[in-house]
Amino acid sequence: MPFIPHTPSDTVDMLRAIGAKTIDELFDEIPEELQCAGLEAVPEALSELEIGRLMRERAAQDEVGLNFLGAGAYEHHIPAAVWELTTRGEFYSAYTPYQAEASQGTLQVIYEYQTMMASLTGLEVSNASLYDGASALAEAVLMGVRVNQRSRSRRILLPESLHPHYRAVVRTITASQGISVTELPYDRETGRSDLQALDCYAEEDLTALVIAQPNVFGVLEDVDALADWALDHGVLAIGVVNPMAMGLLKPPGDWGHEGVSIACGEGQPLGVPLSSGGPYFGFLTCREALVRQLPGRLVGRTLDVDGKPGFTLTLQAREQHIRRSRATSNICTNQGLMVTASTIFMSLLGPEGLKRVATRCQARAAALAEAAVTVPGVEIAFPEPRFHEVALRLPVPASRVLGGMRESGVLGGVHLKPWYPELGDTILACATETKTDRDIEAYALALQAAIESTGCAA
Amino acid sequence: MTEIPNDRRYTKDHEWVREQDDGILAIGITDHAQAALGDLVFVELPVVEDAIGSGAVCAVVESVKAASDVYSPLAGTITEANTALADAPELVNSDPYGEGWLFRLRPDSPTEIEELLDNEDYARLLTELDD
Numbered sequence: 001m002p003f004i005p006h007t008p009s010d011t012v013d014m015l016r017a018i019g020a021k022t023i024d025e026l027f028d029e030i031p032e033e034l035q036c037a038g039l040e041a042v043p044e045a046l047s048e049l050e051i052g053r054l055m056r057e058r059a060a061q062d063e064v065g066l067n068f069l070g071a072g073a074y075e076h077h078i079p080a081a082v083w084e085l086t087t088r089g090e091f092y093s094a095y096t097p098y099q100a101e102a103s104q105g106t107l108q109v110i111y112e113y114q115t116m117m118a119s120l121t122g123l124e125v126s127n128a129s130l131y132d133g134a135s136a137l138a139e140a141v142l143m144g145v146r147v148n149q150r151s152r153s154r155r156i157l158l159p160e161s162l163h164p165h166y167r168a169v170v171r172t173i174t175a176s177q178g179i180s181v182t183e184l185p186y187d188r189e190t191g192r193s194d195l196q197a198l199d200c201y202a203e204e205d206l207t208a209l210v211i212a213q214p215n216v217f218g219v220l221e222d223v224d225a226l227a228d229w230a231l232d233h234g235v236l237a238i239g240v241v242n243p244m245a246m247g248l249l250k251p252p253g254d255w256g257h258e259g260v261s262i263a264c265g266e267g268q269p270l271g272v273p274l275s276s277g278g279p280y281f282g283f284l285t286c287r288e289a290l291v292r293q294l295p296g297r298l299v300g301r302t303l304d305v306d307g308k309p310g311f312t313l314t315l316q317a318r319e320q321h322i323r324r325s326r327a328t329s330n331i332c333t334n335q336g337l338m339v340t341a342s343t344i345f346m347s348l349l350g351p352e353g354l355k356r357v358a359t360r361c362q363a364r365a366a367a368l369a370e371a372a373v374t375v376p377g378v379e380i381a382f383p384e385p386r387f388h389e390v391a392l393r394l395p396v397p398a399s400r401v402l403g404g405m406r407e408s409g410v411l412g413g414v415h416l417k418p419w420y421p422e423l424g425d426t427i428l429a430c431a432t433e434t435k436t437d438r439d440i441e442a443y444a445l446a447l448q449a450a451i452e453s454t455g456c457a458a
Numbered sequence: 459m460t461e462i463p464n465d466r467r468y469t470k471d472h473e474w475v476r477e478q479d480d481g482i483l484a485i486g487i488t489d490h491a492q493a494a495l496g497d498l499v500f501v502e503l504p505v506v507e508d509a510i511g512s513g514a515v516c517a518v519v520e521s522v523k524a525a526s527d528v529y530s531p532l533a534g535t536i537t538e539a540n541t542a543l544a545d546a547p548e549l550v551n552s553d554p555y556g557e558g559w560l561f562r563l564r565p566d567s568p569t570e571i572e573e574l575l576d577n578e579d580y581a582r583l584l585t586e587l588d589d
Contacts, residue, residue, distance in 0.1 A: 149505045292500060292520075317500070317525040326518075326527070 062276060063411065066439055068368070070389045070430025071216065071414040072133070072163050073280070074269045076244065076357065077434055078341075079348050082271045086341040096128070096297060096333045100313050107311035110299040110333070113343040117283050120246045120346075120354075121239070121263040122253025124288040127296035129281045129339045130331050133240070133266025134169035136282025137210065139295050139329055140238045140264040141170055143286070144208035145179055146293045146328070147261065148236040153205040154179045159193045161186040161215035162240065164419045170210075182206075188422065191219040191382030191391065198229055208236040211260065213252070214245060216419075217428065218365065218389025219382050227256030238262045243283065244269040245387045247351070247358030253285075262286045271345025272338050281335035281342070292318060295329030360433040361388035364440070368431040371444040375451060381426050389430040391416065391423070396454045398425040404450030410443060412450070461489050463555055467571055468580035469531045474555065477571060478562075482537055486559040487519060487528065487550065490584055496521045498547040503539035504561050510534060512570075517560050519550065531574060534565040 006014075011023070020026055027035065046054065067075050085091070090105060097103045110128045117126040130136040145154055156174070158167050160183045171181055182201075187194045192215070209230045213223050223239070230237035237260040239252030252263040268280040286294055292315065300314035320327040333339070349357065365388040372378050377395030394401055398415045405412035413427035420426075431440065462468075466476035472491035476484045492498070502518040510516050510530040517528035539561045543549060550558035565571065575583065 292502070316523065317520045322523065323525045326515075326525075 063406070065406065065409040065411050066442060067274075067411045068413055068429045068431060068435070068443055069411050070218070070432075071428050072165065072266065073274055073277070074242075074244070074388070074430065074432055075274055075434055076269055076271075076432055078271050078273060078345065081348060082341050082344045085344050086337065091337070091340050093336065095336055096313070101310070104311055106336070107299045107313070109340050109343050110297075110336070111301060111311050112347070113339050114299060116343065116346045117243075118285050120243055120251065121241065121283075121285045122251030122259060123263055123285040125291050125294060125298070126283065126285040127294050127298055128333050129267065129335045130264075130284055130296060131334060132278065132280045132282045133264070133268075134163075134166045134282075135173065136264040136266070136284050137166050137238070137240050138170045138173035139282075139331065140240070140262045140284055141174055141179065141208060141210070142177065143284075143290070143293050143295060143328070144236045144238055144262060145177075147290050148207050148234075150234050151205050151207040151236075153207055155204075155206050156181050157184050157201065157206050157209045157235070158182070159184045159186065159210060159212055159215065159221075161191065161193055161217060161219070161221070162210060162212040163216040166212075166240065179207075184209075186215075189382075191215070191217040192221050193226060195222065195225055195229070198226070202233060206233070206235045208238055210238045210240060211252075211255070213239060213241045213249065214387040214389070217382055217391045217416075218386045218430070219391075220249070220385040220387060223250070223252070223255045225256070227252075227258070227260055230260075231256060231258055236261050238264065241265045242269060242387065243267060244354070244358055244361065247354035247356075248362060249358075249387075261290060267335075267338065267342050270342035272341055279335060279338055281338035291315060293328055294318065296331045297333050357433050358387075361431070362386070364388065364431040364433060364435050365390055367437070368429060368435070368440050368443060371440045372429070372447060375444055375448040377451065378447065381423065388432055389428055391426050391428050393423075394425045394427060394451065396425065396451055398427050400454045401425075401447070401450045402427065404453050405446045408446045408449065410446040412443065412447060461555070462577045462581050462584075464577040466555075467531075467574035467576060468583075469529075469574055470583065471529055471531075473528060473531055475531050475571060475574060481564070481568060483532065483534070483563050483565055483571065484559045485528075485531065485561055485563060486554055488580070489554050491526075492551050492554045492558070495519060495524060495526060498550050501540075501543040501547045501550065501560065503541070503543065504530075504536045506536050506539060508536045510536060510563065519547075519560075528560060530563065532563065532565045532570050533567070534563040536561055537564050538562040 114126040141156055158181055185194050185197050211223055211226045214220050227237045239260040253259040264284045267283045272280055298315050299311055302312050304310045318328045320330050369380055369390040372392050379393040381391035381393045402412050413429035416423045416426045416428055466474050468474050472488045474486055474488055498519055498521050500520040504516040512533040514530050515527045516530045519526050540559050
């Protein structure tokens, strides 16, 4: 079945209409040495039967062991209704359609989503979503630079305790825009941002401070102190948060005396399954006063000519089809399907359900930490408070321990050494509401067996 | 016929520049420009004390479906922005030459203003645009 609608005779007709002999002629202004003759690395086309089999084989390579991995993507229970509804034909499209207002249902879902995210983060406005948490942070940083006109430095302070992937993405996206990034060290004892180190910057011109809650170690930062420091020094504060944790923790809009101006994060925990790394979605919320610097689409509620309520794309003068190169961003609604799922997920749980899940996550992680330290030689790297992850210091080489656990069907955690060499044999383990007492017992047993089998003395 | 006061100078980008007694220049957009843009919903203003080059973008006027850059007609330092426009951008529509001014600027070179169009030049420019 052809997926390209032009038939060969259509192509001939079109070429004749514009006076070109061949399709190649259309590209003749591109020098020959820059043209790609063939795509050697791309294999021959497969039939549907063959590709189906190949994909099933690849999917089977995803281990479905007992999963204690976190570090940015989290396993949560997703009620069956979420994807049953999301994949209905009426919703099953990623983007806002052209003539968006003709699709009132799609716009209403986005409007409800925006309302939920604004409420969850304690801020007034949300956009219709971004690609993922890390690029949402990069957009938040760009927005912060546009907004904080009191600062001239275009210099951003990122906590070292922020996920290294997020730091890398922020650097990639902002580097060519004259924005410099400085990293705020964390305290090796507490795993939290070092407030004393922060004071080294008291006299310097900083444009924005990023605050992660929880941070990459699962540790809760002193967000009130960090937000107030930013406030006192004319630095714009940006919160990057786990939305599930917001069921339990103070939202960024309430941090310190005045709250942060911009919040963002990864939306995956809200109804999007772990799936070889994506697709996920990013969220971004802000104070109403900053809305014109917010990137992305925005849905508003209005009245139609008959006075009936309806939904519409609003404040479009920020966007690329109107403002061209000076648009706030080129982001649209690429992740709309994930947003639909998360909106249904949040509406099924409600504020109470979200709080129950978050509370249970924290309790499960506490139980995991307790069980892990019963294994001789295992220590908790950083003290509480934590959310649903815990960094564990092992007495033997961590990669061998994780390998051993994996063989017994337990994904035991993420080795932190490649990201934080100074932490040595420390792993990051996560337990969400999905983990039972028996699962946690199985974790401790697998951990102990794997440590013993390394043959190293504890 | 749009109004073109003779107490100030104009640019080809439909901005006006009026020299005050203290040598500071007030800058706004012309009646023709506001009519072409339609009802304004937002004005983004420059930061006071910013040094602006001649021809640099220093403000944005936004209507419901368009956003238009405002260029600084002269090099100088911003001394004041019309903060009343934050709550009432419609002043640019209702009184473009008065209450709807955008910003004030201390020019680097006070004589540069004489290179801009006078009211008759600008009237001729508008007539040419109509043709």
